[in-house]
Amino acid sequence: MTNMKKPSFNDTMLILVFAAAILAMPLWLDPFGGNYPDLLQKFAIYGIFAIGFNILFGLTGYLSFGHAAFLGVGSYAAVWSFKLLTMNAIPAVIFGVLFAGLLAAIIGFLSLRRTGIYFSILTLAFAQMSYNLAYSVLTPITNGETGLQLARSDPRILDKLFSDGPASAGLPSTELFGETMSGYPGFYFCAVLLIIGFYISLRIFRSPFGLMLKGIKSNQNRMKYTGLNTRPYMLTAFIISGMYAGLAGSLLAVTDPLAGAERMQWTASGEVVLMTILGGAGTLVGPMLGAGLIKYFENIFSSFDDSVLQQAFSFLPDSVLEIVVPVVGLFVGSGWHLTLGLLFMIIVIFLPGGLVEGFRRIFNYFTSGGGKAETQSVEAHNQAGE
Amino acid sequence: MGDLVLHLDNINKSFGGLSALSDVNLHVEEGTTHAIIGPNGAGKSTLLNVCIGRLKPDTGKVTFAGEVLTGREPHEITQLGVARVFQTPEIFQEMTLLENVMIPAFSHRDGAFRLNANKLLSKQGEIRDEAEHILEDVGLKDMMLTEAGSLSRGDKRRLELGMCLILRPRLLLLDEPTAGMARHDTNQTIELLKKIKSRGMTKVIIEHDMHVVFSLADKVSVLARGQIIAGGDPQSVREDPKVKEAYLGGAH
Amino acid sequence: MDAIFIQILNGLDKGAAYALIALGLTLVFGTLGIVNFAHGALFMLGAFCAVTFQKIITISVKVRDEGVTAFVAYKEQPYLETWFGDTGRIIIDYSVPLSIILAIPLMLLVGYVMERGLIKHFYKRPHAEQILVTFGLAIVIQEIIKAYFGANPIPQAAPEILAGSANVGSWVGLGDNLVYPWWRLIYLCFSGIVIFAVFAFLQFTTYGMVVRAGMRDRETVGLLGINIERRFTVVFAIAAIVAGVAGVMYTPILPPDYHLGMEFLVLSFVVVVVGGMGSLGGAVLAGFLLGIVQSFASMNEVKDIFPGIDQIILYLVAVVILLVLPRGLMGRAGVMDD
Secondary structure (H helix, E strand, O other): OOOOOOOOHHHHHHHHHHHHHHHOHHHHOHHHOOOOHHHHHHHHHHHHHHHHHHHHHHHHOOOOOOOHHHHHHHHHHHHHHHHHOOOEHHHHHHHHHHHHHHHHHHHHHHHOOOOHHHHHHHHHHHHHHHHHHHHOOOHHHHOOOOOEEOOOOOOOHHHHHHOOOOOOOOOOOOEEOOEEOOHHHHHHHHHHHHHHHHHHHHHHHHOHHHHHHHHHHHOHHHHHOOOOOHHHHHHHHHHHHHHHHHHHHHHHHHHOOEEOHHHHOHHHHHHHHHHHHHHOOOOOOHHHHHHHHHHHHHHHHHHOOHHHHHHHOOOOOHHHHHHHHHHHHHHOHHHHHHHHHHHHHHHHHHOOOHHHHHHHHHHHHHHOOOOHHHHHHHHHHHHHHO | OOOEEEEEEEEEEEEOOEEEEEEEEEEEEOOOEEEEEOOOOOOHHHHHHHHHOOOOOOEEEEEEOOEEOOOOOHHHHHHOOEEEEOOOOOOOOOOEHHHHHHHHHHHHHOOOOOOOHHHHHHHHHHHHHHHHHHHHHOOOHHHOOOEHHHOOHHHHHHHHHHHHHOOOOOEEEEEOOOOOOOHHHHHHHHHHHHHHHOOOOEEEEEOOOHHHHHHHOOEEEEEEOOEEEEEEOHHHHHHOHHHHHHHHHHHO | OHHHHHHHHHHHHHHHHHHHHHHHHHHHHHHHOOOOOOHHHHHHHHHHHHHHHHHHHOOEEEEEOOOOOOOOOEEEEEHHHHHHOHHHHHHHHOHHHHHHHHHHHHHHHHHHHHHHHOHHHHOOOOHHHHHHHHHHHHHHHHHHHHHHHOOOOOOOOOOHHHOOEEOHHHHOOOOOOOOEEHHHHHHHHHHHHHHHHHHHHHHHOHHHHHHHHHHHOHHHHHHOOOOHHHHHHHHHHHHHHHHHHHHHHHOOOOOOOOOHHHHHHHHHHHHHHHHOOOOHHHHHHHHHHHHHHHHHHOOHHHHHHOOOHHHHHHHHHHHHHHHHOOOOOOOOOOOOOO
């Protein structure tokens, strides 16, 4: 944080490495069995969600338990854009971000009157209200339990304006100027937005605005006595963070055009908190790591079942196998949440700084005892990772 | 001596029936150092909290340079040019000294909300120079990249003073700036406060170390049991029999 | 009038459950300074104590069904019935209230292990970390229960004698058609007794006095040379037992499933915060208040005017109270202000 003049060399490197790593994910995730488009899209989308959440939680320390509401609104707005205007992804994303930002402005304006756990409960209450309303009264907009889906009879005004050919059979698919937004193109679309999102978050972290937010986290009382009105700073951070969530939500709809209320439930809010903490709240790359790891485990672990396990442990004698398979089976398949809960406890207990903190410790462990030059390189690393 | 700049008129404040301040009137001249002394529990900190807007008085009002401070938000009061050093240093523990000082520098410049980061970024050089300068003033420049939480109590106090000075306040309120300090640290702080005396800001100091009071103050007011019982220049207060009684016959 | 009366009664039983969970939550928060997101899981564990107890006492053996004469038929007969005849049958009938006998020591053990094993390491950690670690624990408990008992709700019957409804209306001089299930009435009385017991413990025992002092000023009490840590363990265990027995008794009203705890947790947190963090009276008051409010909002007459109000009313009330009263109904200044 000492080098705040312009994006420094370190930051440029960081963004380049980040971009390269994200775009090359199909390559380096292949050996881990993570190279299929659905999963890659999820990495990118939840990465955006977590990075945005981190702008609020990581910088200001305000723990929102209601970010899922913005995710859901983003999805609904995007699907409506597909239904009413066009199957093009760009307007969908724009509407998703806008509506989420609008909702965040309202919820933030009210919730930010309180701090600490009162703030958390307020955001939780607002999100649960959105969720319950989406299920009940707002059914005309959300299509209730079934979820909002595309239909052949949708107006799609803009699409009809530009093509007069007869509507093709079946549902149209989302696209970006002719390119279908499923599979790898969909991933690359999300990845580009993730990189942009990461860049913006980096700039926020390094800006005076970010510094002020860190000040609020560190000592809000002193912050007020420096003459700063903290409210607009907090509200801006909240809205930006909500817009990231809206972007993530709209991308969920872009890659799979349906939206359901369960996206707004508080468990979804809890998930993004987990991701951020797991990776390391307040660090730049942590939330992305956390999001990737959780989504990876979710996909890999939940796909295991007893027959897969039988095969995996087939080298064991039968008597041992009979014990091992059910025990391991508790942790995988539908029981993968158990693994998640345990992982989560372990991280909070032993590594409150998250994975980034862990890497830092390992890095310091291997470089400690060296000369001054090495200490400096640790500092440089810290800056890059922060 | 200059004009009267800070007025406390008929301040009353009680906590659940217990009167902490009763009918306090205090007027401070511009550019002077005004000390408020008194035995423990006399209401000194309450008085300061009323000044800075942390507590709302039951009756009465506080005026500074023609502006009513009573009922305003802390950040508004600070923007009017009132800065405060707390009894336990309020600093940004997890940040470097440089950041600690740069944050108020930004606030001072942009107390009103602006998100125009790029424009500010170009000013960072300037703000950083200013911050380093202030750190030099308070004697902490060689430690500017260390974390504030690791400082000694005396250094934390100095840092907090620096954070207030960078706001270029017209009125500086100090709540026992040498409480809990060793003699050596106390003398250093006195020197520092003397050094900034030349900057023409008005200072109100709460203190019960007489050594500090008589080294710094131009005027002294004595607060006992929530009332001002004496006031004037240090010499006359020292000889006032009422003061002796309050200190010797009172709480001590 | 009848309608209003019955809605109040309906609200009270749900409110009683909220109040009991919130009571433990706020007790733990007030004394230990811990925000326990696993508290709902304790409620759920209590409910599953009832399920387990019932399973144990109805372990059955296959016997000849004498009722069928046309051919040789078999039926399952619990050992208890085989051994003790009608007494056994009565024990099985009363399995829910009797399972409190199992729940109390079990919850005591769970509370003790949880506090000693995990919570005590988090006294000095930030609230956010406490929330996260207990949240993780809640997931773990929930998943273990799911693995053993499956994902479906398991209905528990109230004792047969209490299966019907009480004619509450005639008692208070209102219409005869005003009925209220016996078991809910029992639940109300039961929660009243538990709440009273907790308050009495805090008010009239020296042990409780220290705990109350700890709620006001933990550090000073610690400085007095009182072994505050041991008392913390006891307080946590009490909170666990209260949540547990509340869960046991609630099973006939709502068949327990593994995520019962989470549902109640979110609402109980709203209750605690509305009551004011650290205020026991506030928690109880807010619990009953929100229960009644919710019950009124689900009346058709109200729903016609404000569609969907029943879905959001609790949160709406919580939001309004928090915005108008920054520390909830009865919260003290200085608690959780950071």
